[in-house]
Amino acid sequence: xxxxxxxxxxxxxxxxxxxxxAQIILGNTYHLYLRPxxxxxxxxxGLHKFISWPHALLTDSGxxxxxxxxxxxxxxxDGVHFRSHLDGSSxxxxxxxSIDVQIxxxxxxxMAFDECTEYPADRPRxxxxxxxTMAWARRSLDHFRAHRHEVPWHDLVPPVxxxxxxxxxxxAPEACRTQSLFGIVQGGMYPDLRRQCAERLVEMDFDxxxxxxxxxxxxxxxxxxxxxxxxxLLPRDKPRYVMGxxxxxxxxxxxxxxxxxxxxxxxxxxxxxxxxxxxxxxLNIKNKQYAEDxxxxxxxxxxxxxxxxxxxxxxHLMHAGEALSGTLNSIHNLAFYLGIxxxxxxxxxxx
Amino acid sequence: xxxxxxxxxxxxxxxxxxxxxAQIILGNTYHLYLRPxxxxxxxxxGLHKFISWPHALLTDSGxxxxxxxxxxxxxxxDGVHFRSHLDGSSxxxxxxxSIDVQIxxxxxxxMAFDECTEYPADRPRxxxxxxxTMAWARRSLDHFRAHRHEVPWHDLVPPVxxxxxxxxxxxAPEACRTQSLFGIVQGGMYPDLRRQCAERLVEMDFDxxxxxxxxxxxxxxxxxxxxxxxxxLLPRDKPRYVMGxxxxxxxxxxxxxxxxxxxxxxxxxxxxxxxxxxxxxxLNIKNKQYAEDxxxxxxxxxxxxxxxxxxxxxxHLMHAGEALSGTLNSIHNLAFYLGIxxxxxxxxxxx
Numbered sequence: 174x175x176x177x178x179x180x181x182x183x184x185x186x187x188x189x190x191x192x193x194x195a196q197i198i199l200g201n202t203y204h205l206y207l208r209p210x211x212x213x214x215x216x217x218x219g220l221h222k223f224i225s226w227p228h229a230l231l232t233d234s235g236x237x238x239x240x241x242x243x244x245x246x247x248x249x250x251d252g253v254h255f256r257s258h259l260d261g262s263s264x265x266x267x268x269x270x271s272i273d274v275q276i277x278x279x280x281x282x283x284m285a286f287d288e289c290t291e292y293p294a295d296r297p298r299x300x301x302x303x304x305x306t307m308a309w310a311r312r313s314l315d316h317f318r319a320h321r322h323e324v325p326w327h328d329l330v331p332p333v334x335x336x337x338x339x340x341x342x343x344x345a346p347e348a349c350r351t352q353s354l355f356g357i358v359q360g361g362m363y364p365d366l367r368r369q370c371a372e373r374l375v376e377m378d379f380d381x382x383x384x385x386x387x388x389x390x391x392x393x394x395x396x397x398x399x400x401x402x403x404x405x406l407l408p409r410d411k412p413r414y415v416m417g418x419x420x421x422x423x424x425x426x427x428x429x430x431x432x433x434x435x436x437x438x439x440x441x442x443x444x445x446x447x448x449x450x451x452x453x454x455x456l457n458i459k460n461k462q463y464a465e466d467x468x469x470x471x472x473x474x475x476x477x478x479x480x481x482x483x484x485x486x487x488x489h490l491m492h493a494g495e496a497l498s499g500t501l502n503s504i505h506n507l508a509f510y511l512g513i514x515x516x517x518x519x520x521x522x523x524x
Numbered sequence: 525x526x527x528x529x530x531x532x533x534x535x536x537x538x539x540x541x542x543x544x545x546a547q548i549i550l551g552n553t554y555h556l557y558l559r560p561x562x563x564x565x566x567x568x569x570g571l572h573k574f575i576s577w578p579h580a581l582l583t584d585s586g587x588x589x590x591x592x593x594x595x596x597x598x599x600x601x602d603g604v605h606f607r608s609h610l611d612g613s614s615x616x617x618x619x620x621x622s623i624d625v626q627i628x629x630x631x632x633x634x635m636a637f638d639e640c641t642e643y644p645a646d647r648p649r650x651x652x653x654x655x656x657t658m659a660w661a662r663r664s665l666d667h668f669r670a671h672r673h674e675v676p677w678h679d680l681v682p683p684v685x686x687x688x689x690x691x692x693x694x695x696a697p698e699a700c701r702t703q704s705l706f707g708i709v710q711g712g713m714y715p716d717l718r719r720q721c722a723e724r725l726v727e728m729d730f731d732x733x734x735x736x737x738x739x740x741x742x743x744x745x746x747x748x749x750x751x752x753x754x755x756x757l758l759p760r761d762k763p764r765y766v767m768g769x770x771x772x773x774x775x776x777x778x779x780x781x782x783x784x785x786x787x788x789x790x791x792x793x794x795x796x797x798x799x800x801x802x803x804x805x806x807l808n809i810k811n812k813q814y815a816e817d818x819x820x821x822x823x824x825x826x827x828x829x830x831x832x833x834x835x836x837x838x839x840h841l842m843h844a845g846e847a848l849s850g851t852l853n854s855i856h857n858l859a860f861y862l863g864i865x866x867x868x869x870x871x872x873x874x875x
Contacts, residue, residue, distance in 0.1 A: 180840065184847035188828065209840045213816055217836060222818075225832045465564055467573075477539065481576045485568060489531060489560045496535035496847055 174231060174436040175507055179204050180224040183441050184499040185507065187226055193476070193508050194515065197229035197281075199436050202274055203238035206264075207257050211277035219279025219325040230280035231436070234271045234313070234357075237289050237385075237417075248288070250305065268312040272320065272354075279324045280352065284383065285313035287357040292389040299361030306359040307373055314377055317354045324352050353380035355414060361386060362395055364402050371406035381412035381434075388417040388437075397426070404431055421450050421513055428517040440510045444502035447491045450509045456484075458502065463488045476508030525582060525787040526858055530555050531575040534792050535850040536858065538576055544827070544859050545866065548580035548632075550787050553625055554589035557615075558608050562628035570630025570676040581631035582787070585622045585664070585708075588640050588736075588768075599639070601656065619663035623671065623705075630675045631703065635734065636664035638708040643740040650712030657710040658724055665728055668705045675703050704731035706765060712737060713746055715753050722757035732763035732785075739768040739788075748777070755782055772801050772864055779868040791861045795853035798842050801860045807835075809853065814839045827859030 175182045175190065178201045182190060190198065200220055205211060217223045220230055239246055239255045246255040252267030271286035286309045290302040321327075327350065356374035360366030374382060384403050387396050400415055407413050414434035415427055424435050440450065447459040451471035456463075458470070469479035470487060478487075478501045490498035526533045526541065529552045533541060541549065551571055556562060568574045571581055590597055590606045597606040603618030622637035637660045641653040672678075678701065707725035711717030725733060735754050738747050751766055758764050765785035766778055775786050791801065798810040802822035807814075809821070820830035821838060829838075829852045841849035 179844045179846055180837070181844075181846050181848045184851070186848065186851065187832070204844075208844055209815065209836075213836075217816055217818055217834075223834070223837055223840075225834075225837065464560065465568055467568055481538070483568075483574070483576075485560075485564075486531070486574055486576065489574075493530045493532075493555075493559055495530055495532050496850055497532045497537065499847055500535070500537065500851065 174199050174434060175441065175510075176201075176436055176438045177224070177226075178438075179208070180220065182503070182507070183445065184496070184503050185441070187224070189477075189504055190226075190507070191228070193504070194511050195228075195507065197231060197434075198226065200224075200230060200232045200278060200280060201238060202232045202235035202271065202278065205232075205278060206235060206274050207259055211274040215277035215279070215325050219277075221279065221326070229282070231282040231434075232275045232278050232280040232284065233416075234284040234286040235266055235274065236271070236286050239266055240289050240291075248305075250308070252286075268309040269316040272313050272316045276317070276320055276324050276352065279326050282353045282355060282381065283317065285310045285354060285356045285379070287359055287385055289389065290359050290361045290386045292362065292386075292391045294361045296363065299363055299366055303360050303366050303370055306357065307370060310356050310374055310377065310379075314354060314356070314379065317352075321351050321354075327351060355379055355381040355383050355412070357383045357385040357416070358403055358407070359386045362391060362399060364399075367399060367403045368406055371403055375406070375408060379411075381414060382407040383414040383416050383434075385416045387415065388419065393423070396423075400427055400430065400432065421510065424510065425513050425517060428514060429521075440506035441503045444506045445499045447498075447502065449487075449502060450506050458484060458487045459491055460488075470505050471509070474505065474509060474512070476505050476512075478502075478505040478508070525550050525785060526792065526861075527552075527787055527789045528575070528577075529789075530559070531571065533854070533858075534796065535847070535854050536792070540828075540855055541577075541858070542579070544855070545862050546579075546858065548582060548785075549577060551575075551581060551583045551629060551631060552589060553583045553586035553622065553629065556583075556629060557586060557625050558610055562625040566628035566630070566676050570628075572630065572677070580633070582633040583626045583629050583631040583635065584767075585635040585637040586617055586625065587622070587638050590617055591640050591642075599656070601659070603637075619660040620667040623664050623667045627668075627671055627675050627703065630677055633704045633706060633732065634668065636661045636705060636707045636730070638710055638736055640740065641710050641712045641737045643713065643737075643742045645712045647714065650714055650717055654711050654717050654721055657708065658721060661707050661725055661728065661730075665705060665707070665730065668703075672702050672705075678702060706730055706732040706734050706763070708734045708736040708767070709754055709758070710737045713742060713750060715750075718750060718754045719757055722754055726757070726759060730762075732765060733758040734765040734767050734785075736767045738766065739770065744774070747774075751778060751781065751783065772861065775861065776864050776868060779865060780872075791857035792854045795857040796850045798849075798853065800838075800853060801857050809835060809838045810842055811839075821856050822860070825856065825860060825863070827856055827863075829853075829856040829859070 175195055175198050177198045180200055214220055214223050239253050242255050246253055254265050268286040275283040287306040288302050290299055356379035358370045360370045412433045415432045418435050418437055447457055449456045449458055449470050452473035463484040466484040471479050526546055526549050528549045565571055565574050590604050593606050597604055605616050607614055619637040626634040638657040639653050641650055707730035709721045711721045763784045766783045769786050769788055798808055800807045800809055800821050803824035814835040817835040822830050
């Protein structure tokens with residue numbers, strides 16, 4: 174899932190995302206709550222309409238961004254006090270408020286408000302953090318069930334297209350007319366805490382399940398271990414989503430293990446810094462060796478960038494500080510990522 | 525003609541320019557000479573190939589940019605010494621060198637090296653400046669005729685598509701296989717100097733003629749006056765090009781007077797600052813009144829931006845500092861400008 178933090182996948186037009194075959198994109202609740210504001214988006218009919226994306230959308234809970242504001246936040250059992258990174262104004266997010274905001278945004282999939290446990294976290298800290306996450310999961314779900322009918326597009330518009338999730342059953346048409354809520358498994362790097370959290374969330378019966386608290390600085394083997402141990406604890410007939418990963422080989426590996434959904438800023442963020450992912454590995458387009466290289470970024474790729482533009486041109490755009498640099502690099506990286514997922518889906522479908 | 529200073533019309537993909545119906549774009553010789561360098565572009569087969577623009581291209585002479593470097597240049601009869609705005613390195617441009625660089629870039633249309641007379645300029649200053657421009661026009665043309673066969677695509681590629689110029693006869697296929705050179709009429713705001721320059725240039729027999737030294741701070745009525753007086757002095761069967769104009773109503777007015785070509789950064793530069801041109805006038809998309817305005821930028825426009833995105837979304841993108849802001853605003857403004865020209869062409873064709 175390409176990440177569209179502020180209601181745009183940075184530097185890429187919605188038309189282009191469609192032509193790349195993107196079926197679902199993310200919006201970040203924290204950013205959209207601050208600007209332009211969830212009530213404004215609600216009044217305009219929800220995020221789909223506001224950004225003109227008549228396909229599937231997912232919003233995070235805002236928790237991850239809020240917890241990233243290390244100097245600017247204070248956590249209590251009730252929720253999180255924080256200051257805006259934009260203007261320093263004070264805000265308070267509770268599970269109920271996160272859900273209210275997400276219902277106003279009206280994405281197809283909302284996420285429970287959780288605490289993303291930092292790495293490393295010792296056992297008492299991970300236990301305490303998990304206690305919060307589980308209490309907040311319950312509150313998120315209760316509030317969501319009581320208010321999901323308040324979504325701005327409820328009873329107003331036909332169901333938007335749904336994400337094609339590997340292994341997930343197609344929701345009944347009726348179910349399409351409201352939002353879904355996913356729970357998030359935390360528990361740090363402790364297998365028994367992960368198990369305890371997964372079991373408790375499955376009892377609560379969410380519409381899907383995410384594995385959170387990964388890609389927070391832990392070694393890659395540990396990420397893999399936690400995914401491998403947690404995945405079997407989650408129902409196969411509901412979407413299983415690993416948050417915030419990863420490099421191309423990682424997302425392929427996780428998808429083949431049974432992960433249905435992943436999101437990451439990496440393809441677009443790396444693109445803006447000149448890092449291209451190709452079938453032959455990573456390529457830093459800034460390098461001098463590409464100054465007169467008239468080959469495409471990736472010989473094996475047939476995206477619109479690789480069909481038309483040369484490495485030399487992309488290098489020039491980057492050096493000249495041109496906006497088109499971020500756009501073309503992002504398009505290629507997204508095409509590369511989406512191509513991996515397409516291949517994995519085909520492989521799994523033919524097994 | 526959309527301006528693509530550094531080999532890219534800022535923030536807009538070549539695919540998009542094509543879909544908007546742009547038939548010709550500009551490249552700036554000064555910028556491309558400094559980065560990536562004209563010899564690099566020559567080795568890669570010329571600017572068309574480098575930027576993947578298989579349509580018409582025009583390069584300016586570099587003179588205008590060099591003269592803009594007020595603190596960094598020194599003019600002699602031979603040429604202009606200047607320092608790079610990028611790294612302060614020293615360079616020397618003569619008419620011959622400008623032509624060499626433009627032949628290396630290989631655009632379809634090159635411009636003679638001229639001195640753009642500043643405004644206001646008293647009579648002695650305008651005369652002296654014109655003396656330089658006319659001497660340099662001669663040298664530009666002689667050097668061009670002696671070296672035009674050195675263009676990188678000569679004898680290599682089929683003719684690229686040519687600009688559809690209002691009133692210009694279609695060049696013979698053979699003529700398409702090399703570049704064209706346009707002379708530039710200067711003379712400040714003095715009608716007799718303009719006439720003297722125009723007559724001398726026409727004697728030299730350029731492939732087309734530009735009226736330069738406008739849009740340099742003079743009142744609009746004076747711009748119009750100079751164009752109205754100079755245009756009849758230039759052959760009707762060759763392209764007549766007014767450089768560096770203008771606002772939408774200006775370009776429409778000039779085109780109806782018989783001007784065949786114009787270039788201006790205004791549609792794209794204004795777009796990046798949030799200024800949109802519409803059928804109802806100028807619209808500053810940053811204004812609060814558009815915060816929840818779900819209408820298109822221009823109700824009368826059917827460009828891809830007006831068909832899909834709202835004023836509220838464009839305002840959000842601008843406020844959030846998103847790259848997509850410059851892209852979508854630029855696409856609309858270019859569509860608006862190109863639409864004006866299309867309408868004028870249709871009107872003239874039906875007369």
